[in-house]
Amino acid sequence: MSTHSSHVLCTALTFGWPDGTTVLDDFQLAIGPGRTGLIGRNGSGKSTLLKLMAGELTPVSGQVRVSGEIGYLPQNLVLDTRLRVDQALGIAAARAALHAIESGDTAEQHFTAVGDDWDIEERARATLDRLGLGSIGLDRTIGEISGGEGVLLRLAALLLARPDVLLLDEPTNNLDRYARHRLYDAVDSWPGVMVVVSHDRELLELVDQIADLRDGEVSWYGGNFSAYEEALAVEQEAAERMVRAARTDMQRQKRELADTQVKLARRKRYGQKMQDSGSVPRIAASALKRSAQVSAGKLTATQTGRLDRAKERLDEAVAAVRDDDEIRIELPYTAVHPGRGVLRLSGVTLRHSDRPLGDLEVRGPERIALVGRNGAGKTTLLRTLTGELAPVEGEAVTEVPMRFLPQRLDVLDDGLTVAGNVARHAPGATDNRIRARLARFLFKGARADQLAGTLSGGERFRAALAAQLLAEPAPQLLLLDEPTNNLDMASVRQLTAALESYEGALIVAGHDMPFLESIGITRWLLLDGGLHDVDPETVRAGVLNADGPA
Structure with missing residues (x-):
């Protein structure tokens, strides 16, 4: 890993989708050593930019130059479920060769495959343990681990490869609180070039600089996300002052133009009156009229030009003030009577589990947070409630219209x-x-x-949310699986406001404690083999440790 000379350089970069949508146009960017947090509104092009850097997409014009090896963790990670863990880590060939040599096979190709990585298996296990995956054997298949574990496994592969440039796109999506802190430690200790796209405040507090992608251009801010917010607040305060000053100036220019037009009208009436009275010779009157018209034209043009320039200054000042559009969610009327049965679980055993969850009954508009470690089966439980997956044993009955928004948005x-x-x-x-x-x-x-x-x-x-909310019939039970993944902070605020006014029953699987606490959760359920009621203080304090529930 060459940490000091590594960099990413985008020159005159242009990219658009086949349907004609332009994402980047003549884009310029240079990123050097250190951790860079790339932020911006949803749809601003952050993920597209990372794909261009990683070579996953080809620009229409311009170029991306990366010095050194590059590692990329995509936002929507798809791993072949048939792969073994050592294959996903990229060490299968070296590991097999090492085992062959240890068994007495001295064929040259085995030494070639191992190279200098005689400790590859130990390094792999140490890296997995560092990320909280110590219990995952190298011979297990990807299909046996959770989505969150898959993200950490891909990160482990990147750490083992030691790239010069590391690109992370929303890496904390789907990770439980314990796993997130493991990832934070890995990010905090990264020595090379890192570009991380995220809406996770805790993660963004670890970066060295913020790159704010807005309207196809990047604005740079030194420091972490808190420093960015402080700098942006100062910028916006100054921009709002400029707007007020520009509006005042434009109003003054409008008044001066109006005053000028009144004066010219009076002068014109006076000249016409003098000419009509005959007190001024006709030739002299005509000359005076022409002179007055020229003078009036110049004066009007001057005043109009000042007003136009004042309008331009106002437009520029207004453009500097951020007034981002935010989604306005109106959920349909979905009230559930407090005594009405909504959901019932009886002796259910989930797929890939060997013991029943226990019984559960949801009545009325309860708001349930479903928490648990990655791999505990939260998504499996939600998909069982929808009827997509059949339980191994027992019965899951939903008694009201229901809609499900999965974390992978495969609807x-x-x-x-x-x-x-x-x-x-x-x-x-x-x-x-x-x-x-x-x-x-x-x-x-x-x-x-x-x-x-x-x-x-x-x-x-x-x-996906619009599709579910406009579906017929409207949901009286709403199931959400990690709903804040991929949302910018403005959209999270709007989703929170919408769910606060939702009158149906709600079950949310997630690890985003600030979001869960903001939507009025009435019941916290920990999934750990069975379903257990817990209090929010326990969850907030870290109910999950490296080995499971505390």
Whole structure:
């Protein structure tokens, strides 16, 4: 790893999707050593930029130059479930060769495969242990581990490879609190070039600088996210002062132009009166009239030019003030009577589990937070409640209309437009109704016709949520699996506000404690083989340690 000379350089970079949507145009960027937090609104192009850096996408024009080896952790990680852990780590060949040599096979190809990595197996186990994956054997398959463990496994592979440049796209998505802190430690100790796209405040507090991608350009801020917020607040205060000053100046220029026009009108009436009275010779009057018209034209042009310049200054000042659009979610009327049965579990044993969860009954508009370690089975439980997965034993009964928003957002068909996906879930809704609802999720006009496969993570969430909320019938039980993954902070605030007013029953699987606490959770359930009621203080304090529940 060459930490001092490594860098990423984007020159005149232009990229757009096949449907004509331009993401970056003549984009310039240079990133050197240190940890850079790349932030920006959903859809600003952060994930696309990382894919261009990683060579996953090809620019229309311009170039990306990366000095040294590059490692990339994508936002939506897909691993072949048939792979063994050592294959996912990229050490299978060296490990097999090492075992062959230890067994007495001295064939030259084995020594070639091992190279200088005689301690590769020990380093792999140490790296896995460092990330909290010490219990995962190198011979297990990917299909036997959770999505969060898969993210950490991919990170372990990158740490073993020791790239010069490390690109991380929303790495804390799907990670439990324990796993997140393991990842934070790895980020904090990274010695090379790192670019991390994230909405996770704790992670962004570890970076050395913030790159804010907005309207196709990057603004740089030294320090971590807190320093960025302070600097941005100062900038915005100054920008708002400039707006006030520019508005005052424009009003003054309007008054001066109006005063000038009044004076010219008076002068014109006076000249006409003098000419009509005959007190001034006709030739002299004509000359005076021409002179007055020229003078009036110049004066008016001067005043109009000043007003135009004042308007331009106001436009520039207003553009510097951030007024980002935010999604406006209106959930349908879904009230559930406090005594009504919503959900019932009886003796359910989940797939890949060897013991029953225990009984569970949800009545009325309860708000349940489902917490637990990665791999505990939270997503499996939610998919069992939807009927997508059948329990090994027992019965799961849902007694009200239900909708489920999965963490992988696989409710969308990538080959359909955003509007087409919504129509698929609500075949009885008119096109006007669909587009009116999508406009509230910032898919206005032509954006509603964008293919789902070209959406950013946050855009994909908005489209999936719109599809579920417009579905028929409206949900009286809403299941959400890690709903804040991929959302910018403005969208999280809007989702929080919407769920605060939701009148149905709610079950949310997640690790985002600030979000869970903000939506009025009434019951906390820990999934650890069985379902156990816990108090939020226990969860907040870290109910999960390296070995399981404390």
